[in-house]
Amino acid sequence: MTKFEVLVSDDEKQTIGLRAYSTKKFFDVGQPTPASHPQLMKEGEITPGIGAEEYISRRKRLLELLPENSVAILAAAPVKMMTDVVPYTYRQDADYLYITGCEQPGGLAVLSHECGLCMFMPETSPHDVNWKGPVAGVEAALETFKAEKAYPMRKIHEILPDLIGRSSKLFHNKEAAAQTLTDLKAFQKADYYGKVKNLSKLTDELRWVKSPAELKLMRESASIACQALLHTMMHSKTRPYEGMLAAKFEYECKMRGAQRMAFNPVVGSGSNATVIHYSRNDQKIEDGDLVLMDVGCELHGYVSDLTRTWAPCGSFSSVQEELYDLILQTNKECLKLCKPGANLLDIHHYSVRMLRKGLKEIGIVKRNGTDPYNELNPTSIGHYLGMDVHDSSMVSYERTLEPGVVITIEPGLYIPSSFDGPERFRGIGIRIEDEVLITETGYEVLTGSMPKEIKHIESLLNNFSHGMGMESFSNVKAATN
Numbered sequence: 001m002t003k004f005e006v007l008v009s010d011d012e013k014q015t016i017g018l019r020a021y022s023t024k025k026f027f028d029v030g031q032p033t034p035a036s037h038p039q040l041m042k043e044g045e046i047t048p049g050i051g052a053e054e055y056i057s058r059r060k061r062l063l064e065l066l067p068e069n070s071v072a073i074l075a076a077a078p079v080k081m082m083t084d085v086v087p088y089t090y091r092q093d094a095d096y097l098y099i100t101g102c103e104q105p106g107g108l109a110v111l112s113h114e115c116g117l118c119m120f121m122p123e124t125s126p127h128d129v130n131w132k133g134p135v136a137g138v139e140a141a142l143e144t145f146k147a148e149k150a151y152p153m154r155k156i157h158e159i160l161p162d163l164i165g166r167s168s169k170l171f172h173n174k175e176a177a178a179q180t181l182t183d184l185k186a187f188q189k190a191d192y193y194g195k196v197k198n199l200s201k202l203t204d205e206l207r208w209v210k211s212p213a214e215l216k217l218m219r220e221s222a223s224i225a226c227q228a229l230l231h232t233m234m235h236s237k238t239r240p241y242e243g244m245l246a247a248k249f250e251y252e253c254k255m256r257g258a259q260r261m262a263f264n265p266v267v268g269s270g271s272n273a274t275v276i277h278y279s280r281n282d283q284k285i286e287d288g289d290l291v292l293m294d295v296g297c298e299l300h301g302y303v304s305d306l307t308r309t310w311a312p313c314g315s316f317s318s319v320q321e322e323l324y325d326l327i328l329q330t331n332k333e334c335l336k337l338c339k340p341g342a343n344l345l346d347i348h349h350y351s352v353r354m355l356r357k358g359l360k361e362i363g364i365v366k367r368n369g370t371d372p373y374n375e376l377n378p379t380s381i382g383h384y385l386g387m388d389v390h391d392s393s394m395v396s397y398e399r400t401l402e403p404g405v406v407i408t409i410e411p412g413l414y415i416p417s418s419f420d421g422p423e424r425f426r427g428i429g430i431r432i433e434d435e436v437l438i439t440e441t442g443y444e445v446l447t448g449s450m451p452k453e454i455k456h457i458e459s460l461l462n463n464f465s466h467g468m469g470m471e472s473f474s475n476v477k478a479a480t481n
Contacts, residue, residue, distance in 0.1 A: 029140040030133065031103045046101035048300040049217045052146050055101050058206060059117050062099065065202045070169040071112040072199055073160075075178035079105050089260065093176040094387040095203045097301055101145050104136055108156065108178055109147075110163065116148035120160075123152045153180065161186035171199040204392040208384065209404040214302060215437065218386070218406055221258070221299040222435050222446035225306055228252030229295060229450055230460075236312035237461050240285035242267040245293065253297040262296030262303035262389050273309065273429025274414040276379060287313050290320055292429050301387055305408055306447040307433035314461040316454055319424045323413060326358040328452060330411040331432045334381060338436050338443035344397040344407060348381040351411050359413075364421050376415055382408040385435060405438045406446070 026035035032048065034041045044051045066072060077093035092103050099117075100109050106122030119141040128135075141150035151159060164170060164186040172181075174196075181187055190196050210218065232249045239245070246265040253261070268278040269285040273292035285291050291312055296305040309324065311317075316324060330351050337347045356373050359365040365372060384391045385406045401407070412431030419426050435446040451457055 027139075027143075028134040029144050030135040033144060046145060047097075047103065050101070050213050050300075054211060054213055055099070056146060058099055059111060061206055062111060062202060063113060065205065066111075066113070066171065067169055068113075069167060070171060071110060071114075071163060071167040072171040072202070073181060074099055074109040074111070074173050074199065075176045075181060076102065076105050076107040077176045078178070091260070092301075093173055094207075094301070094391075095173045095199060096176065098203060098207060098387060100147075102136060102141075103301075106135070106153070107141075108153070108181060110160070112163065112167070114163070117146075118149040118151070118159075119145065119147040120151050120153045120156050123154065156180055157184070160184060164190055168195065170196045171202060172196055173199045173203075198394075200394050204394040207386055208392040208395050208399075209402055210386060210406060211404075214386070215404070215406075217300055217302040218304070218435075218437075219446055221297060221302050221304040222306070223449070224253055224256040224258050224299060225295060225297050225304040226447055226450040227256060228297070229293065229306065229308060232293065233308065233310060233457070234460060234464055236285070236291060236310070237314060240269075240287075240312050242269055242272070242281040242283050242285065242291070245291070246281045249293070249295050258297035258299050260298050262298050262305060266292065266294035266307075268292045268429060271417050271427035271429070273431075274416050274427065275429070276412075276414060285312055288317065290316075290428065290430065292431055294431065294433065296389065303385065303387070303389055304435060304447070305385055305389055305433065306435055306450060307410060307412075307431045308450060308452060308457075309430045309432065310457045310461070312461070314458055316458070320428065320430075321454060322362055323364075323415075323425065323428060324430055324454060326355065326362065327411050327413060327430050327432050328454075330354045330358070331409060331434065331452070334409045334411065335434065335436065335443060335445065338401070338407070338409065338438060340401055340403055340438060340440070342401050343399060344380070344382055344384075344401070347409070348397070351381040352377075355411065355413065364415070364425050372419075372421075375419070376413050377411075379410070379412065382410055382433075382436075401438045403438055403440045407436050407438070409434050409436055 028036060032040055034043045034045060041048050046052050046055050062072060074096045076096050077091060079090060080088045082088050090105060096109060097103060108120040110118040121137045121141050122135060124135050138150040138152055141147045161184055170190050228249050231252045232245050235248050236245055246267045249265055250261055264279045266278050267281045268275060269283055269291040270289040272278050272283060273290060290309050292309040294307040296303050311320065333354060334347050334351050337350060355377060360367050384395060385408055410431055410433030414429040415425050417427040432452055437444040437446055451460060
């Protein structure tokens with residue numbers, strides 16, 4: 001290998017190969033650590049923003065929920081393949097990440113009163129490292145993730161069957177089930193006798209109320225999404241294409257530090273906006289049509305979720321404005337109900353009453369005719385939000401809201417082109433979605449910086465170009481406050 005000289009300081013020289021490396025020594029565990037990414041993480045953190053003490057506390061709280069003589073077994077999410085050699089971008093199972101802090105595939109975590117946290121870690125060959133890079137092993141499980149015990153995955157057959165056999169119940173994240181576990185006869189026997197239970201019943205409880213560290217990440221995730229959507233909205237007048245707006249939003253999020261989208265962006269223009277989870281994003285936005293963007297990003301394991309609907313041409317029609325105002329007022333009134341002691345189901349029922357009344361007042365629904373409401377809006381007013389978009393899904397919507405819970409408020413109406421009603425409303429879909437934190441005294445709208453008043457949106461589109469500088473951006477924020 002050819003050599004070359006690098007000056008490290010005035011009094012120090014090093015001779016290194018063309019394969020240059022940092023002079024700082026650190027143990028690469030296959031994901032960011034304070035040593036490898038000091039610009040991203042502080043000392044004591046296992047993942048960005050979440051410290052070792054919080055992870056250890058989560059494990060203790062899960063142990064408190066485990067019935068006596070029970071064990072929790074969490075599998076890392078499997079790698080999903082696009083083709084025989086091309087994997088999809090990996091995303092860790094939320095429960096496994098919440099308990100271990102490990103962002104990588106191939107592991108299995110066991111939590112019990114008997115052994116604390118025990119991690120079984122994948123083993124790699126030099127060939128694997130050459131092609132995929134370093135991965136966390138037994139040493140990382142002990143030193144980085146603070147497990148009490150750790151073994152290579154090949155030891156699972158020696159250790160786990162006895163532990164499973166002695167347990168009265170086995171709680172498992174079935175959605176990420178690892179064949180290494182499910183092939184064990186002891187696991188199959190436990191499953192046959194009904195001892196295997198859904199771990200989500202316990203972890204959804206733990207994840208429902210967010211810690212201060214989690215809320216900091218969720219605020220940052222929401223802020224990134226708002227900034228990205230604001231730039232995308234300003235881009236829409238000169239680039240009226242669904243696909244371009246989806247690409248713009250993703251670009252702006254990742255430039256601000258997001259790792260990925262929370263879900264495939266919904267960019268529905270015209271009648272496409274009446275398809276609630278529209279994902280093709282392949283149409284040109286016709287002049288005068290509305291575009292509905294339901295988007296969110298993920299920042300270090302925590303997602304955001306918001307929706308805005310606007311006219312890229314810069315002006316709402318009178319029909320669009322009439323329908324939009326009904327949904328905006330419903331959004332605002334439902335926000336007022338968000339406080340400790342309320343619940344999502346009651347807020348949903350309130351939104352239904354408001355929208356039904358409004359549909360009759362503006363003439364979409366006949367006062368004495370059949371009620372087509374469920375055809376025009378089959379969705380709930382919102383859902384819980386956190387590490388997953390529909391977070392803590394096993395927690396009932398009738399559950400009394402508490403400080404630290406994050407929900408969405410997202411009224412909408414989706415009037416298909418085939419709707420048997422006034423023609424002027426056909427083919428219009430509108431949703432306004434905000435991300436809301438329940439506080440001790442009420443609520444905080446985490447997406448409140450994103451404009452939703454028609455006058456603010458029209459001003460934004462007509463007075464600011466998509467290529468503006470930072471000074472103009474400050475003016476935009478001032479104009480929409």
